Amino acid sequence: MDRRLALVTGASAGIGAAFARILAGHGYDVALTARRTDRLEALADEIRLRYGVETLTVAADLAQPEGPGQILDHLTAHGRTVDALVNNAGYGLPGTFAETRWADQAAFLQVMVTAPCELAHRVLPGMVQRRFGRIVNVASLAGLVPAAAGHTLYAASKSLLIKFSQSLSLETAGEGVHVTALCPGFTYSEFHDVNGTRGLVSASTPSWMWLGADEVAAAGYEAVEAGRTICVPGAPNKAIAAVAKLLPDEWGLALMASQGQRFRKL
Structure with a gap:
C-alpha cells in the first residue's frame, strides 16, 4: 500500500x-x-467514508498475553506493516493494593505496561x-506528580511509560x-465512567482543569511529529508538572495525602 498505516489501541x-x-x-x-x-x-466506517482511507479493525483483549501478537498477525495477514503506533488502551483499577485481587493487578499491568512495550x-x-x-x-500527568493512595499501580505504570519513551527516543x-x-x-472521555469515579472527580475538579479528547490527541500528534519526547497538554497541566518537579518529596x-481522595477511589 502507498499510504502508511497507524495502529491505535483502545480506539x-x-x-x-x-x-x-x-x-x-x-x-x-x-x-x-x-x-x-x-x-x-462504527468508527471504521465513519473514518473510511469521511477521509477515504483504508481501515482495519481487530477485536483483541490486551489483558491476554497473546493479544499483541494476535493484532500484529492480523495486520501481517492483510499485507500491512505498522508505521505509527498509538499505545492508548488503558483503565484505572480502584481501591487500595491490599484490597484488590492479584489477578486483577496482573491483568492491569499486562494492559498498561507489558502490551504497549511488546507492541513497540x-x-x-x-x-x-x-x-x-x-x-x-x-x-498521564499522574506519572509526573507525586503518587496518591488508591489506584496504586496507575501512576507507577504511567511513570514507566514516560521513562520508556525517553529511553526509546534516545535510542x-x-x-x-x-x-x-x-x-x-x-x-x-469514558475513563472515569469505566472505573466508577466520574461523580467523584467531576464534583472535586473545576471545569478549567478538563480538556477534550480531541484537544489531547491533537497535542500528541503535533508533539510526535515535532519530535518532542514529553507532551503535557494544557496550560494548567504544564504548571502542575513544573511545580511537581520543584516540590520536595515530603511536601x-x-x-497528595491531604488531597488525593478528591480524585482517587479507595
Whole structure:
C-alpha cells in the first residue's frame, strides 16, 4: 500500500478514537483495536467514508498475553506493516493494593505496561529499517506528580511509560523514528465512567482543569511529529508538572495525602 498505516489501541472511544480521526485526516490508513467490536466497526466506517482511507479493525483483549501478537498477525495477514503506533488502551483499577485481587493487578499491568512495550518492540525494527516511525505512548500527568493512595499501580505504570519513551527516543535518534509520551490531565472521555469515579472527580475538579479528547490527541500528534519526547497538554497541566518537579518529596506526598481522595477511589 502507498499510504502508511497507524495502529491505535483502545480506539473505540475517547483519546484513541480522536487519534484515529486525526491520523486519518493526515493521510494514514488506520488499524483500530479494542474489545468492543461494534464500536470499532462504527468508527471504521465513519473514518473510511469521511477521509477515504483504508481501515482495519481487530477485536483483541490486551489483558491476554497473546493479544499483541494476535493484532500484529492480523495486520501481517492483510499485507500491512505498522508505521505509527498509538499505545492508548488503558483503565484505572480502584481501591487500595491490599484490597484488590492479584489477578486483577496482573491483568492491569499486562494492559498498561507489558502490551504497549511488546507492541513497540515488535514494530520498532521495521520502523528503523524503513527510517520512518511514530510511537505515542499515552501516559498521564499522574506519572509526573507525586503518587496518591488508591489506584496504586496507575501512576507507577504511567511513570514507566514516560521513562520508556525517553529511553526509546534516545535510542532511535537519527533513525527517522519519533517517540512521545503524551501526559494528559483530566480528559473528557469514558475513563472515569469505566472505573466508577466520574461523580467523584467531576464534583472535586473545576471545569478549567478538563480538556477534550480531541484537544489531547491533537497535542500528541503535533508533539510526535515535532519530535518532542514529553507532551503535557494544557496550560494548567504544564504548571502542575513544573511545580511537581520543584516540590520536595515530603511536601509532595503530604499534599497528595491531604488531597488525593478528591480524585482517587479507595
